[in-house]
Amino acid sequence: xxxxxxxxxxxxVGGADRVMRGLVQRHGPCTLRKGRGDHFAALVESIxxxxxxxxxxxxxxxxxxxxxxxxxxxEHVSAAPDGVFTRAGLSRAKTASIRDLAAKVADGxxxxxxxxxxxxxxxxxxxxxxRGIGRWTAEMFLMFQLGRLDVxxxxxxxxxxxxxxxxxxxxxxxxxxxxxxxxxxxxxRSVAAWYCWRxxxxxxxxxxxxKTPKKPRRRS
Numbered sequence: 001x002x003x004x005x006x007x008x009x010x011x012x013v014g015g016a017d018r019v020m021r022g023l024v025q026r027h028g029p030c031t032l033r034k035g036r037g038d039h040f041a042a043l044v045e046s047i048x049x050x051x052x053x054x055x056x057x058x059x060x061x062x063x064x065x066x067x068x069x070x071x072x073x074x075e076h077v078s079a080a081p082d083g084v085f086t087r088a089g090l091s092r093a094k095t096a097s098i099r100d101l102a103a104k105v106a107d108g109x110x111x112x113x114x115x116x117x118x119x120x121x122x123x124x125x126x127x128x129x130x131r132g133i134g135r136w137t138a139e140m141f142l143m144f145q146l147g148r149l150d151v152x153x154x155x156x157x158x159x160x161x162x163x164x165x166x167x168x169x170x171x172x173x174x175x176x177x178x179x180x181x182x183x184x185x186x187x188x189r190s191v192a193a194w195y196c197w198r199x200x201x202x203x204x205x206x207x208x209x210x211k212t213p214k215k216p217r218r219r220s
Contacts (some may be wrong), residue, residue: 039103042141120142162200
């Protein structure tokens with residue numbers, strides 16, 4: 001479901017209007033890339049990062065993953081005792097979410113094999129069946145793990161704040177309003193979202209690997 005390239009997205013988004021052109025010139029090129037590693041591990045990381053600042057989340061994630069010498073797999077996570085989660089610093093809610101993800105992936109309720117061939121909305125529908133994974137987390141998975149270029153996360157605080165700041169709006173746009181504003185960036189709305197994050201020097205947890213600034217806490 002990839003459409004064009006990130007470079008083409010920069011050109012298209014920068015050509016949408018003078019404001020976005022300025023953001024592209026100031027913060028470009030966009031560093032959105034398809035994620036490395038397996039999808040299960042990426043979703044576990046997304047759950048860990050929910051509602052946490054980057055450094056705290058990174059520390060918890062490292063402690064959790066570091067306990068799985070044989071690899072972070074649904075089977076190993078399902079078999080892990082509760083102490084593995086508590087020693088890492090995971091809350092009960094996140095422990096329950098990660099266990100539910102592991103169980104549903106293992107039993108085929110939420111199959112991840114071949115998920116990259118699905119359309120965006122089908123991916124979201126599949127992932128939100130997991131406890132603790134909402135639309136926002138699924139959208140971040142689309143953008144930063146599957147490399148989808150036309151995702152517009154209208155509920156994301158950083159995107160809303162960045163758009164308002166860049167375009168001089170007195171208030172944060174409501175999700176419905178932001179959805180309409182984003183239409184002119186199709187089919188590269190993920191690139192436009194990335195520049196909205198840059199406008200407030202923010203970042204989603206999944207992008208930490210590409211050495212860009214951090215994003216405010218956001219609910220799933």
